Structures are given as C-alpha cells and as structure tokens.
Amino acid sequence: MAEFLTTRGVSFKLEDIIINAKEHVTLVSPYLKISQDLYTRLIDASNRGLRINIIYGKDNLSSQQHQDITNLNSVFLFFCQNLHAKCYFNESHMIITSMNMYDFSERNNREMGVFIDKNLDSDIYRKTISEVDSIIDSAILEEQPNKNNNTKLNKAKKEKDSSGHCIRCNIEIPHNPERPYCYSCFSIWSQFENIDYDENYCHSCGSQNYSTMRKPQCRKCWSPVYM
Known part of the structure; x- marks a missing residue:
C-alpha cells in the first residue's frame, strides 16, 4: 500500500531512492535546483555506474546547475517544455509528489506525496513508468554521457543475445x-x-x-x- 509523505518525508525518501538504486535513477521535476546533499548522492550513484535520467521543464536552469548536472558521468538530461509532473524513482521504489527537486521547496514549502513500492503497488508503478516513457518520447535530449569517458556505464551494459x-x-x-x-x-x-x-x-x-x-x-x- 502506498505511504503518505509530508515535506520531510519526501526529502528523506528521495535521498533513499538515490542511495539504494541498483540500476538507474529517474528524476522528473519541472524546476531544478538540486541541494548539495542530493547532488552528492547523485555523484555517488554516477560513480557506481548507474544511469541517471533527469527530465525538467523550465528553461531558467542556471548555468551552474546545468554544469553540475552534466558533470555527472552517467546522466541523460531531457527538456520537456510543458512538464508539470513531479516523480522520482529507481527500479523498485517511486515517489509521486507536489515537490519540485528544488532546494527552496524542501526548506520553505508545504508539500506532500506518496511513496510506492513496486512489489506492493505494481499497477501504479507500471502506469507511472509508462507515462514517464511518453514524456521522454516527447522531450528533447540535451545531454548524454560521453562514451569515451564513461567506462563504468559502458561496462554495465550487456550485449544482447540473438x-x-x-x-x-x-x-x-x-x-x-x-x-x-x-x-x-x-x-x-x-x-x-x-x-x-x-x-x-x-x-x-x-x-x-x-x-x-x-x-x-x-x-x-x-x-x-x-x-
């Protein structure tokens, strides 16, 4: 059963999703201003060879924030102009929330959300993934890893069998x-x-x-x- 989250709960579970990811992390947030704590977690995830997918929707991304994101070895950055949805997930858990991945929201706003376990709420998880896939299909890919400098991510890929x-x-x-x-x-x-x-x-x-x-x-x- 989905778990209700307050502002602090969203922040806590979001950090958990990044820390405990084994395969990938996907972050969907119109506004982006990632706190230093979460950015450090993303660096750790990138160093573990995890794929990091970030989809944002507002064109006022600061040059410093853009540089920080693209410095991650395994990040794919997408821009979707009419994005308003916010959700964050790895291969097993998900948050659907009102909170942008914006440090001001974490500190000052009253937010709420739900925490979803794929094994317990598979239908919600699956339908959300399908919608995120659709968002990505309509989005612009702005950045992707440099294959020559991203050996960990390349190593994690398996050749497909016939x-x-x-x-x-x-x-x-x-x-x-x-x-x-x-x-x-x-x-x-x-x-x-x-x-x-x-x-x-x-x-x-x-x-x-x-x-x-x-x-x-x-x-x-x-x-x-x-x-």
Missing part, C-alpha cells in the same frame, strides 16, 4: 521484437489481435514484466533511457 522469449509463456524463441510470441501463443493472440493486450515477460531478457505486442520489451531493453 535469442528472445515469448512474452506470454517465456519459452525461448528467436529474438525479433516484431514477432514476440512463440507459435502456440501467437495462434491464440491472433484470434483477437489486440496489440495492447497485457502479457507477462520481456521479449529480450525474459524477466517477468508488463509487455504487449506493441511494446514487447521491458524498459531496460526497449527504451534508450534505461539501456
């Missing part, structure tokens, strides 16, 4: 995102041909994940943001 998985039964099949079903499961799916019907597994890595004929891969395998 084999894939049926998104319904998880049996091994040839890797082809346009044909993500085994023969038996495709025969059943083809009776209705609903390209948005919810399935169970990622076609690429075989992990248990929400998938469809339209989007047969999990976020890490499908979206360039999480690769």
Whole structure:
C-alpha cells in the first residue's frame, strides 16, 4: 500500500531512492535546483555506474546547475517544455509528489506525496513508468554521457543475445521484437489481435514484466533511457 509523505518525508525518501538504486535513477521535476546533499548522492550513484535520467521543464536552469548536472558521468538530461509532473524513482521504489527537486521547496514549502513500492503497488508503478516513457518520447535530449569517458556505464551494459522469449509463456524463441510470441501463443493472440493486450515477460531478457505486442520489451531493453 502506498505511504503518505509530508515535506520531510519526501526529502528523506528521495535521498533513499538515490542511495539504494541498483540500476538507474529517474528524476522528473519541472524546476531544478538540486541541494548539495542530493547532488552528492547523485555523484555517488554516477560513480557506481548507474544511469541517471533527469527530465525538467523550465528553461531558467542556471548555468551552474546545468554544469553540475552534466558533470555527472552517467546522466541523460531531457527538456520537456510543458512538464508539470513531479516523480522520482529507481527500479523498485517511486515517489509521486507536489515537490519540485528544488532546494527552496524542501526548506520553505508545504508539500506532500506518496511513496510506492513496486512489489506492493505494481499497477501504479507500471502506469507511472509508462507515462514517464511518453514524456521522454516527447522531450528533447540535451545531454548524454560521453562514451569515451564513461567506462563504468559502458561496462554495465550487456550485449544482447540473438535469442528472445515469448512474452506470454517465456519459452525461448528467436529474438525479433516484431514477432514476440512463440507459435502456440501467437495462434491464440491472433484470434483477437489486440496489440495492447497485457502479457507477462520481456521479449529480450525474459524477466517477468508488463509487455504487449506493441511494446514487447521491458524498459531496460526497449527504451534508450534505461539501456
């Protein structure tokens, strides 16, 4: 069950999300002025080789803040002009909140939010991820890591195998995102041909994940943001 958070709770859980991330951190906030404490946590995450995705929506980002963000080895910085949503997550936990990632808000504003555990609130988590993917699709990629200087992130990437998985039964099949079903499961799916019907597994890595004929891969395998 989602946990209600006050201003202090949001700040505390946000720091936890960055500290405990194992794969990636995604920060969605129209306004950005990251406190020194959180920036230090992001440096630690970057040094661990985690992918850091930051999506903001106001063009008054200071030159110093922009420089601090781009100094992170593994950051992808996106600009979405009509962004108003605020959420922060890693691969297992998420905050949806009224609070921007702005140090003034942390110190002076009355904020609230909810803390979500992927295992306990998988539907909310999945739908939020889907919306963030849509925001990223419409956003402008402003910065991304320099591959020559980002050896930790490159090392963390695994080469994709030529084999894939049926998104319904998880049996091994040839890797082809346009044909993500085994023969038996495709025969059943083809009776209705609903390209948005919810399935169970990622076609690429075989992990248990929400998938469809339209989007047969999990976020890490499908979206360039999480690769």
